[in-house]
Amino acid sequence: MTKYIGLVFKNLTRSKRRTILTILAIAVSLFIFALLVSLPTFANQVVADSASSVRLACRTKMGWDYPLPEAYGVKIDATPHVAAMAACVIYGGVYHDLSDQFPSLAMDADKFDVLFPDWGITGAENFKKTKTSALVTDSAMRRFHLHVGQQIQIRGTRFAFNLQLTIVGTIAKGPSPDFLIFRRDYFEEAAGKPGIVDIFWVRVDDSRNLPQVAADLDQQFANSSAETRSESEASFIGSVLARFQVFLKLAAFIGVVVVVAIGLVAANTAAMSIRERRGEIAVMRAMGFRSRTIFSLLVAESLVIALLGGALGCGAAFVLLSVFSLNADVLGPFAVLRIPPAVLGQAMIVAMILGVLSAYVPALTASRRNITESFRLID
Amino acid sequence: MIPARSFVAIMGPSGSGKTTLLNLVAGIDHATSGKVLVGNEEISSMKERDLAGWRARHIGLVFQFYNLIPVLTAFENVELPLLLTQLKKGERKAHAEAALAAVGLAERMQHYPRQLSGGQEQRVAIARAIVTDPTILVADEPTGDLDAKSAEEILNLLVKLNRQFQKTIVMVTHDPRSERFVDTIYRLDKGIFIGAEPGGRAETLQIQPQLTA
Numbered sequence: 001m002t003k004y005i006g007l008v009f010k011n012l013t014r015s016k017r018r019t020i021l022t023i024l025a026i027a028v029s030l031f032i033f034a035l036l037v038s039l040p041t042f043a044n045q046v047v048a049d050s051a052s053s054v055r056l057a058c059r060t061k062m063g064w065d066y067p068l069p070e071a072y073g074v075k076i077d078a079t080p081h082v083a084a085m086a087a088c089v090i091y092g093g094v095y096h097d098l099s100d101q102f103p104s105l106a107m108d109a110d111k112f113d114v115l116f117p118d119w120g121i122t123g124a125e126n127f128k129k130t131k132t133s134a135l136v137t138d139s140a141m142r143r144f145h146l147h148v149g150q151q152i153q154i155r156g157t158r159f160a161f162n163l164q165l166t167i168v169g170t171i172a173k174g175p176s177p178d179f180l181i182f183r184r185d186y187f188e189e190a191a192g193k194p195g196i197v198d199i200f201w202v203r204v205d206d207s208r209n210l211p212q213v214a215a216d217l218d219q220q221f222a223n224s225s226a227e228t229r230s231e232s233e234a235s236f237i238g239s240v241l242a243r244f245q246v247f248l249k250l251a252a253f254i255g256v257v258v259v260v261a262i263g264l265v266a267a268n269t270a271a272m273s274i275r276e277r278r279g280e281i282a283v284m285r286a287m288g289f290r291s292r293t294i295f296s297l298l299v300a301e302s303l304v305i306a307l308l309g310g311a312l313g314c315g316a317a318f319v320l321l322s323v324f325s326l327n328a329d330v331l332g333p334f335a336v337l338r339i340p341p342a343v344l345g346q347a348m349i350v351a352m353i354l355g356v357l358s359a360y361v362p363a364l365t366a367s368r369r370n371i372t373e374s375f376r377l378i379d
Numbered sequence: 380m381i382p383a384r385s386f387v388a389i390m391g392p393s394g395s396g397k398t399t400l401l402n403l404v405a406g407i408d409h410a411t412s413g414k415v416l417v418g419n420e421e422i423s424s425m426k427e428r429d430l431a432g433w434r435a436r437h438i439g440l441v442f443q444f445y446n447l448i449p450v451l452t453a454f455e456n457v458e459l460p461l462l463l464t465q466l467k468k469g470e471r472k473a474h475a476e477a478a479l480a481a482v483g484l485a486e487r488m489q490h491y492p493r494q495l496s497g498g499q500e501q502r503v504a505i506a507r508a509i510v511t512d513p514t515i516l517v518a519d520e521p522t523g524d525l526d527a528k529s530a531e532e533i534l535n536l537l538v539k540l541n542r543q544f545q546k547t548i549v550m551v552t553h554d555p556r557s558e559r560f561v562d563t564i565y566r567l568d569k570g571i572f573i574g575a576e577p578g579g580r581a582e583t584l585q586i587q588p589q590l591t592a
Contacts, residue, residue: 288432
């Protein structure tokens with residue numbers, strides 16, 4: 001079959017504009033497909049990254065909007081195999097505009113750095129010394145052009161009061177690219193000492209003890225007015241992301257719809273291209289080319305176009321995200337989004353299927369059409 | 380019956396069945412009844428797959444409108460039927476160059492059809508038809524789209540192929556000027572064979588065709 005490769009590529013030059021536009025259409029569709037299909041994969045990756053964590057999250061069993069009493073902290077700290085504990089309140093918060101919203105968490109300062117040694121924290125000592133201090137992720141620092149020593153005001157979204165904070169350090173790597181940590185005692189003071197906690201973060205002495213500690217904690221608070229649900233960090237992040245599962249699935253569905261739509265356009269283009277060449281196809285068959293060979297040649301042309309489009313689209317998605325990840329300000333929370341190799345493989349398989357299916361019917365019809373009938377149509 | 384190595388013309392008014400007869404001989408149309416015998420083979424009973432192979436080995440086709448592939452050069456157009464053979468690339472090149480040289484287009488090998496005149500395009504089509512050394516050359520109105528000078532050149536070329544390379548040539552034509560180039564003229568009317576007569580070359584070459592209805 002190698003002797004036919006030249007013929008396939010020559011036929012692609014028949015209408016260069018059409019070939020280029022078809023390649024670009026497929027490239028755009030597979031670019032979108034690769035991006036959207038990567039979102040759920042990205043979410044799964046975030047969960048997988050935290051699988052080896054020795055932390056667990058203890059929150060109320062009743063749902064996200066119900067806090068736990070801070071008094072639970074004493075009992076949690078005294079539970080066997082608990083190495084460190086920090087209470088956390090989700091403050092919410094907007095820096096300037098509503099679009100500048102990112103997670104702002106009030107956290108106990110004393111054992112904070114022991115709990116999260118993997119976050120690459122700088123300024124932990126100052127954080128412990130100054131009540132109004134805040135730690136901000138490197139990504140958020142770049143995004144909002146902040147610097148250590150700067151005073152900022154965060155407007156409350158969940159609570160009806162604002163906070164004046166001083167940035168004393170940074171966080172290199174956390175569960176989200178953009179977030180801010182400040183001291184829970186400052187929150188308590190500003191909020192009028194409500195004594196509430198959304199999550200108790202617990203570090204366990206050994207990962208093998210995680211299930212036991214989680215069970216012990218939930219057992220301690222069973223049948224109380226605020227029963228708890230304790231789970232590993234991976235499970236906790238998974239349950240947070242599960243709230244967005246419908247959007248992730250919708251994104252993947254839109255990716256598929258885009259590919260199908262472009263597939264129909266590609267099929268129409270392939271049909272047009274083949275119809276224009278009925279005479280040539282008839283001549284080739286009259287020469288002795290078999291129907292099967294003609295069919296293979298026509299499908300191969302479509303396949304080459306689709307694979308070129310696929311490679312272009314996937315390559316563009318991969319390169320673009322790599323470039324954006326170097327400049328996290330542009331993508332915000334998606335700065336860590338990567339296109340996994342598996343998705344690139346899937347996209348190329350989709351391109352292959354697109355190429356074969358778009359030309360299948362017109363190629364089959366053209367390769368089987370009666371030769372003399374084809375000649376009559378072109379005379 | 381058309382004798383081997385003869386150059387015959389099939390003539391008749393439009394709708395008389397000339398092209399249909401030619402297509403049957405070339406194995407690109409199917410007879411609704413009767414048999415088509417070419418050489419010792421009954422092609423009317425062949426399956427499509429076998430017929431395609433038979434055409435590739437035995438038939439060279441020349442059309443009125445040349446039907447060259449526009450994205451291929453003259454050389455590539457001529458090489459096209461050779462892709463069906465087992466020849467290696469170098470051998471295909473040698474054959475295609477020889478065929479183009481035989482039709483006087485050795486200097487135009489890398490030209491695309493759009494860069495050639497009608498007469499040259501038809502020469503390329505003839506080179507493509509003879510490159511596989513077929514048993515029979517079938518030509519459907521090969522001069523129908525050419526001016527008088529080019530038409531005469533093409534007819535002379537066909538005569539040369541017939542005499543020099545011993546090709547059997549069956550040509551459908553309306554052109555009365557063709558009569559003096561062929562050995563025998565078969566006349567059809569309304570699908571019926573109405574007679575045969577010697578062409579211009581038959582007397583000169585002292586060839587008496589054997590014809591049966």
